[in-house]
Amino acid sequence: MTEFRSEDLIFDWNEAEDPPPYSLKLNDETLRDGLQSPSITDPSIEDKIKILHLMEELGVYSCDIGLPGAGPQAYNDTLALAAEIARSGMKIYPYVAARTHINDIIPLVEIVQKTGLKIQIALFIFSSPIRQFAEDWDVDRMVKVSEDAIEFAHKNNIPVMYVTEDTTRARPQTLERLYGIAIDHGVERLCISDTVGHATPSGAREVTKFVRGLVERSGADIGVDWHGHRDRALAIANAITAFYSGADRIHGCGLGIGERVGNAPLDLLMVNFKLLGVFDQDLTKLPDYCRAVSEACNVPIPDNYPVMGADAFRTATGVHADAIIKAYRRGDHWLANRVYSGVPADEFGLAQIIEIGPMSGKSNVRHWLEEHNIPVTDKLVNKIFKEAKRVSTVLSDVEIMKLVGKSQSA
Numbered sequence: 001m002t003e004f005r006s007e008d009l010i011f012d013w014n015e016a017e018d019p020p021p022y023s024l025k026l027n028d029e030t031l032r033d034g035l036q037s038p039s040i041t042d043p044s045i046e047d048k049i050k051i052l053h054l055m056e057e058l059g060v061y062s063c064d065i066g067l068p069g070a071g072p073q074a075y076n077d078t079l080a081l082a083a084e085i086a087r088s089g090m091k092i093y094p095y096v097a098a099r100t101h102i103n104d105i106i107p108l109v110e111i112v113q114k115t116g117l118k119i120q121i122a123l124f125i126f127s128s129p130i131r132q133f134a135e136d137w138d139v140d141r142m143v144k145v146s147e148d149a150i151e152f153a154h155k156n157n158i159p160v161m162y163v164t165e166d167t168t169r170a171r172p173q174t175l176e177r178l179y180g181i182a183i184d185h186g187v188e189r190l191c192i193s194d195t196v197g198h199a200t201p202s203g204a205r206e207v208t209k210f211v212r213g214l215v216e217r218s219g220a221d222i223g224v225d226w227h228g229h230r231d232r233a234l235a236i237a238n239a240i241t242a243f244y245s246g247a248d249r250i251h252g253c254g255l256g257i258g259e260r261v262g263n264a265p266l267d268l269l270m271v272n273f274k275l276l277g278v279f280d281q282d283l284t285k286l287p288d289y290c291r292a293v294s295e296a297c298n299v300p301i302p303d304n305y306p307v308m309g310a311d312a313f314r315t316a317t318g319v320h321a322d323a324i325i326k327a328y329r330r331g332d333h334w335l336a337n338r339v340y341s342g343v344p345a346d347e348f349g350l351a352q353i354i355e356i357g358p359m360s361g362k363s364n365v366r367h368w369l370e371e372h373n374i375p376v377t378d379k380l381v382n383k384i385f386k387e388a389k390r391v392s393t394v395l396s397d398v399e400i401m402k403l404v405g406k407s408q409s410a
Helices: 045-057 072-088 102-115 129-135 139-155 172-184 201-218 235-245 266-275 286-297 318-329 362-371 378-390 397-409
Strands: 025-028 062-064 093-099 120-126 160-165 189-194 223-228 249-252
Touching: 025 266, 045 072, 045 286, 072 093, 072 102, 093 102, 102 120, 102 139, 120 129, 120 139, 120 189, 139 160, 139 172, 160 172, 160 223, 172 189, 172 201, 189 201, 189 235, 201 223, 201 235, 223 235, 235 249, 235 266, 249 266, 266 286, 318 362, 362 378, 378 397
Parallel strands: 025 062, 025 249, 062 093, 093 120, 120 160, 160 189, 189 223, 223 249
Antiparallel strands: none
């Protein structure tokens, strides 16, 4: 047992945020926006269903199950996922993506009729001046097609999340008009999109406060979403900032897959929100989820990827390893998982790994031998230690076992 409280051992310089007056909802875009990456493999429907069940087990609030208006395959996969949610009685709230066009809404109406499942529709339209210029549309036209699409969805009992693309580069006046008609028509949610990863945390804060302000002034019970991309590697910071600034539902994709360099990585959002104390779920199956996404989409996990990478909790440095080993020998797993790690491995179904390499001390060698139930002798420790100092990388288990075998046969 740990002898001290965590606050006695870790002084936290991170700025303490006042908790917002709403609970965090995490939304998974892996099976739709994530699949827009030009480098991934579109998973089989069996793999998609497996990932869907892992989302449910991890406590994900909602997920995008497809864009059924994109064609027969997209329609069939969306239908199959919706049917699985209904059949399994899942708590997860599904939605589909669609343009603000009636032809994109009709396929969802059919899916709802076939499954009897409540499914939200995310109706999206561009909002920034650069997109307006490229498409040669004016705001009046954007308002009209949005209004028609929302009304058609509502006539067919389809709840709406209204999504403005490229929100973080849009004029306030345009957003006020677009979101205003959505609010007036009683949509369930408004979604802020950092479509090209333009925002910095300060920008995420300001645009989220602006949109939350529109909702609060209206008096309507409408949620606010944040959907961010990571073109400037700010997606996680922006998502956290958006949550504390007024967005109660935060989007991400497994392993950060998605168009160009991808979306905010949902797995790392889970980790950070867990450590911030606002996502109280058992995340010991998070490695299973990440492996499933990796294998199904043919996306390798880099060794230095935070938390889920092979090197995340792996050390061969003598000083670091010695501190971890001392904690283990005290029987203090809480300490072992934190003394040289900002993320406690055990909370995410993982463990600290002590390796042997050029930067190791003899304590690394002794620990490795003990972990593998091999008798520890000074002669064997010195032999492995000497070899470790001679090579340029960490020794593999096979290489160490060969040294053990030679020592035992000598």
